[in-house]
Amino acid sequence: MTSHQTENRSYNLPQEGDADWETPVNENWEQIDADIQAVFDTVDAVWNELDNDAGGN
Numbered sequence: 001m002t003s004h005q006t007e008n009r010s011y012n013l014p015q016e017g018d019a020d021w022e023t024p025v026n027e028n029w030e031q032i033d034a035d036i037q038a039v040f041d042t043v044d045a046v047w048n049e050l051d052n053d054a055g056g057n
Contacts, residue, residue, distance in 0.1 A: 009035065 012024030
């Protein structure tokens with residue numbers, strides 16, 4: 001299987017006809033899940049900081 005990846009996030013791009021294509025696709029979903037969690041964590045931290053700066057609880 002030739003390894004191709006996306007430019008921005010380096011997700012796997014299985015080629016048509018690749019055997020065991022599900023392995024890199026499952027790896028993509030694991031990485032997407034981690035990427036989305038990182039965004040939520042960042043937004044949550046910024047939101048909390050803004051709330052604290054505004055005198056919120």
